[in-house]
Structure formats: structure tokens, C-alpha cells
Amino acid sequence: MRGILRAIPASYGGNYSPLTTAWITATGESDVTILNALSVFEAGLTTYDLLGNMKRIYPFVGGSSIKHSYNFLDTSIGQKTDYGGVTNDGNGKTFNGSSGYSDSNSTGDDLFPDYSNISFGFYSRTDAQGVMGDIGTSGGDDDLNIYSWALNGSYFRTANTGGQTVAQTTSLGFFVANRISSTEIRCLANGNVVSQLINKTTTTSARNMLLGKSWANYSSRNYSFEFYGTGLTDAKLLNLNTLVQDLQTALGRQV
Numbered sequence: 001m002r003g004i005l006r007a008i009p010a011s012y013g014g015n016y017s018p019l020t021t022a023w024i025t026a027t028g029e030s031d032v033t034i035l036n037a038l039s040v041f042e043a044g045l046t047t048y049d050l051l052g053n054m055k056r057i058y059p060f061v062g063g064s065s066i067k068h069s070y071n072f073l074d075t076s077i078g079q080k081t082d083y084g085g086v087t088n089d090g091n092g093k094t095f096n097g098s099s100g101y102s103d104s105n106s107t108g109d110d111l112f113p114d115y116s117n118i119s120f121g122f123y124s125r126t127d128a129q130g131v132m133g134d135i136g137t138s139g140g141d142d143d144l145n146i147y148s149w150a151l152n153g154s155y156f157r158t159a160n161t162g163g164q165t166v167a168q169t170t171s172l173g174f175f176v177a178n179r180i181s182s183t184e185i186r187c188l189a190n191g192n193v194v195s196q197l198i199n200k201t202t203t204t205s206a207r208n209m210l211l212g213k214s215w216a217n218y219s220s221r222n223y224s225f226e227f228y229g230t231g232l233t234d235a236k237l238l239n240l241n242t243l244v245q246d247l248q249t250a251l252g253r254q255v
Helices: 018-027 032-047 234-250
Strands: 054-058 081-083 086-089 092-095 101-107 118-124 132-136 145-148 154-158 165-168 173-179 184-189 192-197 208-211 222-229
Touching: 018 032, 032 234, 081 086, 092 101, 101 222, 118 132, 118 145, 145 173, 165 184, 173 234, 184 234, 192 234, 208 222, 222 234
Parallel strands: none
Antiparallel strands: 054 222, 081 101, 086 092, 092 222, 101 208, 118 173, 118 222, 132 145, 132 208, 145 154, 154 165, 173 184, 184 192
């Protein structure tokens, strides 16, 4: 899947894959680099049989809050809303660390009817230590979260899983919480899959899934990708990692 798909803008007769074509219609995007990258990414989702696992994908391309709000899988549903201090540009979304977040306008229950079969994650372009809420819900013990914990480095902790913590030396790159059963979660950090056994009863959450905030913590990171889906096998986790990394490279945003 590596490499650049040769294409020309649709306005000049170019042909793009169906999701990318729908993206053009919704956003009015005409940047050839962006459209080529999205079309290659879409082809990869099909090749690796990932489309059936994906529920929402936000590639954060186009540089504006409106373009960053659209769900690539279906631009007619799942549009996001920004609140507080959020900056949108060619590198994605950057939050101010105190009030800014992006609301998926979908609850955990909406996105994950089966809480033993879920995945969600993001691509961070910021390396920073501290307690930051990256992605998840904001509330009580039924939260779903990935957040960093300031304990001698960057830690990504997933709640609703018994509170397991996966130590990281950096908060740069692609991070995924991936629950494959009621007793096991497999986290991914830049292509490294870490398996954890859990004993917490699977619960649900009626709170909306957010980017830039989880629990009561806000983030000051820059994010260039966000997704929600069903649980992924190790092979699919690694293939998704490859596609997301390649998308960032094609857009000149890889870290």
C-alpha cells in the first residue's frame, strides 16, 4: 500500500474512490495531495478488510474546523463540534489544555453497543508529559479513556478496563485502546501491541466521546487523526497503524 496514487482533481476528470468522492462533495476539497492521500488510505482500508471494523474516522485534513468535523466513512452522520480553545490548521486540531475539546456528538453506547468489542484512538503530533485527557468520555467510573499520566514519562491509561497503564517514552504517534473481550484489552502504541488481562465488569457509557478531554483532564496536544470502531485483531491493529502512518507521511505530518 505504500506509494502515491496518481490522480488529478475531480474537477478535471480525475477518479477517486467512493468515500473520497463523497468527501469532495461534502467539503469542497480540491487539494490534490490531500485527495490522493485519502484515496490511498481508503484503498488500504478495503485491502486490509478494515472497513467493517470502522465506525467513525476523522482524518483532520483541509485545515478548517468544518472540514475537520466530517466523518470520512459517511459525511452525513457523526459530524463533530468544537468547544473552548481549539485551533484547526493543516496539522489537524490543537487544544489549549484548559477548555478546548472536540465532541463526537455520539455517546459510548451509540458507538459501542457491545462493550467487549471496541476500539478507539488518535494520532498525536505533540510529545508532552503531564496529566492530559486525550480521548474518551467525561464523568464517572463508566468512562472510556486514553490519557497520559505524569509518572516518569508519558503513560496511556485506559479506563473501563480495570485501569491498566501502558508506559510510553513518548506521546508522539498513533495510540489505540482495543478491547477484544470482556477480559482482555490489546493496546497499540506506534505498532507495538501490548496485551492486558482485565477483571472489571464491562459497562456502558451514556456520555459523549470527546477528543482533547477525558475524565476531568484537558489536553494541549496537536492531533491529526481520530477513529472509533470495533475490536481489532493484532494483524488488523498493525495494518491500521501502517495506513495511518502512511497517511500522515503523505500529508507531511508524520512525527
